[in-house]
Amino acid sequence: MRFAAEDIVKVIPHRPPFLLIDSVEIIEFGKRGVGIKELIRKEKGGGSFGDFFDAYLPDRRIMPRSMIIEAAAQTGAFVVAGEGGGSAPAIGYLVKIGNFSFDGDVKEGDTLKLNVELGNVFGALYRFDITAEAGGVEIARGSLTFSVETASGGD
Amino acid sequence: MEDRNELISKLRLLIIESLQLEDIEPSDIEEEEPLFGNGLGLDSIDALELVVALEKEFGIIIPDEEVGQEAFASLSALTDFVMRERKDLS
Numbered sequence: 001m002r003f004a005a006e007d008i009v010k011v012i013p014h015r016p017p018f019l020l021i022d023s024v025e026i027i028e029f030g031k032r033g034v035g036i037k038e039l040i041r042k043e044k045g046g047g048s049f050g051d052f053f054d055a056y057l058p059d060r061r062i063m064p065r066s067m068i069i070e071a072a073a074q075t076g077a078f079v080v081a082g083e084g085g086g087s088a089p090a091i092g093y094l095v096k097i098g099n100f101s102f103d104g105d106v107k108e109g110d111t112l113k114l115n116v117e118l119g120n121v122f123g124a125l126y127r128f129d130i131t132a133e134a135g136g137v138e139i140a141r142g143s144l145t146f147s148v149e150t151a152s153g154g155d
Numbered sequence: 156m157e158d159r160n161e162l163i164s165k166l167r168l169l170i171i172e173s174l175q176l177e178d179i180e181p182s183d184i185e186e187e188e189p190l191f192g193n194g195l196g197l198d199s200i201d202a203l204e205l206v207v208a209l210e211k212e213f214g215i216i217i218p219d220e221e222v223g224q225e226a227f228a229s230l231s232a233l234t235d236f237v238m239r240e241r242k243d244l245s
Binding site: 124 | 199200202203204206207210217219220223
């Protein structure tokens with residue numbers, strides 16, 4: 001099931017220009033999903049990251065690799081907290097970036113896909129396995145661990 | 156079936172490798188010393204990495220913090236835990 005940006009902002013607090021996913025395809029809530037970002041150059045000054053191709057390595061026209069990690073983090077947050085449309089809000093703090101490697105870039109015009117799968121959960125810690133694809137080719141993989149704080153302040 | 160000493164050696168290496176403890180030698184991890192807090196000084200993020208490594212290496216699942224507290228009390232406690240869980244698996 002596909003969720004659009006208007007659904008995503010009900011669940012996670014990120015807003016443009018720092019909302020780095022346009023939609024999320026949920027394979028299984030609480031377990032697995034795919035974050036999607038179309039790297040379309042928006043008119044100058046408007047839209048989500050309309051200008052970041054100009055502002056970061058302008059000759060290369062690529063998305064900063066660290067932002068791929070952030071986009072994956074946002075996808076993971078939606079996969080875990082999205083069920084029920086954000087009725088159980090939670091904030092996850094990134095506590096570990098594990099073994100991330102990159103062998104390609106996301107270029108202007110590409111579709112970035114972030115395959116996110118929840119692995120182990122231990123107490124408040126959630127560990128996700130991530131792969132990122134650009135134009136159908138895997139360009140990065142690694143793991144992300146979050147410390148999740150529930151709205152009730154924990155138990 | 157490997158004996159307890161072999162398993163202890165294996166677990167010392169597993170801890171060092173999975174947590175990338177570059178300054179620690181296997182012999183630095185004492186059997187009765189706490190792995191977390193005072194002692195080896197691991198934190199909760201390390202605990203989760205260890206949970207992942209134990210599942211990958213031995214197929215053992217540590218479902219929650221309560222079980223984790225028991226298993227990670229010390230190297231000796233972890234060894235006992237792994238021996239017991241492996242017996243249950245086989």
